[in-house]
Amino acid sequence: MAAKNPSYYQTGPCQEVKQNEHFLHLFMDQHVQGTAGANQASIVKPTEFGDFGHTAVVDWSVRDGRAPNATIVARAQGTAILSDMSGQTWFMCYTMVFNDERFKGSSLQLLGTHVTAKDGQYAVVGGTGEFVGANGVVNVKIIEFLDTTTGVIRELNIRFSCPCPNQSPVTKMGPWGGNGGTSFDIPDLPRSIQSVTVRCGDVINSLAYSYVDKDGQKKNVGPWGGAGALSVTITLASSEIVKQVTGTTNIIGGDTVVTSLAFVTNVTMYGPFGKENGTPFSSQVPDKSSIVGFYARAGGSVNAFGVYVCPN
Template sequence: MANPAYYQSSLVSQQVQQKEHLLHLYLYQRGEQPAGGGNQRVIVKPGLPFQFGEAVVIDWSVYDGVPLNAKLVGRAQGSSFAAQSTGFSSWAYGFNIVFTDARFGGSGLKLDGMQGTEKGEWAVVGGTGQFGGAQGTATFAFIKPQPDPTAHVWELHLRFVCTAFTKQTPPIKVEPPVGGNGGQAVGVAAKPQRLLSVTIGHGDVIDSLSFSYVDEAGNNQTAGPWGGKGGVSKTIKLKPTETVNKIIGTTGSFGGHVVVNSLEIVTNLDTYGPYGKGNGTQFAIPQKDNSRVVCFHGRAGLFLDAIGVYAAEN
């Protein structure tokens, strides 16, 4: 049978990673009408033995500690039901811990399970935001003596794992340099991912090139200056959403050597340059139009003798 239009499935095509989380929280249950204001309400009360069938909506406060230094970090919101008809009261809980603090605000955890004694365990059966796909356990216990006379305080230890798909990064292609054979080969050691800035020293030709970039590990790196100290310096700082799509320039003879005569940087937002003088043989790199420049390599001595790029597909 063919799948309906609203459904898709496939084998997992990305590497999956699991991250373990440990949380230590305190739930403040204030009942319906304590002095400090209630945070739960009975919505069904059939009057059966052992409170069987009673239903309660909860909106408990969640703190990172006990008074006086406790910080409110979220709310425990959901419901509980008296689910045992004989012997003693036993409550079935299902609620979400909705975080409101700066670190995890907007994220949530789903807890589910029974409580019939002062100590026990609930299941962590899901999560959202930074806790997406959470699976694990939450052990609870009533604190004795109670730190707040207006509340029942539950100490909660959560241990769970979240499954995440690792972000796939496009392959980096190293395109050969254009220009002359003078100077020394120059390049970078860390695998690049994104350009941050480019500084060009220029006069009659391109005197030097330096730049900053983000490597594969997410660290900021710098390279250069490659070349001499002459010319006027121009720095291009790329905006967070700006990518270098094309390097346009010319190469030609200067002082008996073939060097890079001019450079123009074309991004998805703007065009910078040209820098230097545009005599000589024209070039444009990378070769593919749907690529972006993430780093440079080449040759340099007194000037920028040759320039190549590390390119990734958009």
């Protein structure tokens, strides 16, 4: 039997996430310690095994072209460690921090090894800002030794993908009804509905429901509206989803209100609740999608009603 999850841990199923692919063509300048324009410094220089374990911190400039006057768009900041006893292979771990106007505030995390004076590859293992969740590869090519001792210019061809910013499959439909009452909505994007409570008489007086948000947390909202003669609670089964909501709206006492609601799931139909009096509406949810939440306008009764829709 699996152990109970601890209080600090939460989990839930994830939805398909769309990604953007990015390509960067850049040039990285290395100038060794003790030379003009030096942008690295040794912090550990062991002697027992030659240079094995030699460690340097780097702040290499990254430009948008090969020429010395090309614009510096980022800095490669991190460490280089001579990690094999033959004295040829360096382990590289650094963050490419962008400072140009387009990507300022974003960074890429790079990790890998290169053999002295040879081409190689680094892995893109993460990022921040516009590049959150980055994953890809950097092809590194030496294009110029500045001379035998002072530094190297490397060409970087970076290809990586990361989730589209603010990508969400959840969309709103509606609302149906009038402009009276107060607007009510939910604080987090929903993932599924668990239960719905409707209070009604001749009209829909109020609506309350529970849902699971995108982070897997159960939330309760409502009631939105006033008291009604009848209260009905629908509790959905674990595999039951809401496919459509139908209803009617009418002008009562000078205000447009929702007079009836019915909830159609993949199992059955609940309702209609209230009285089917007035202009009919239907959510018309696309195939392979379901209703995962509601929003409304309400005062003494429900003036308008809308739904959140998400692909199954």
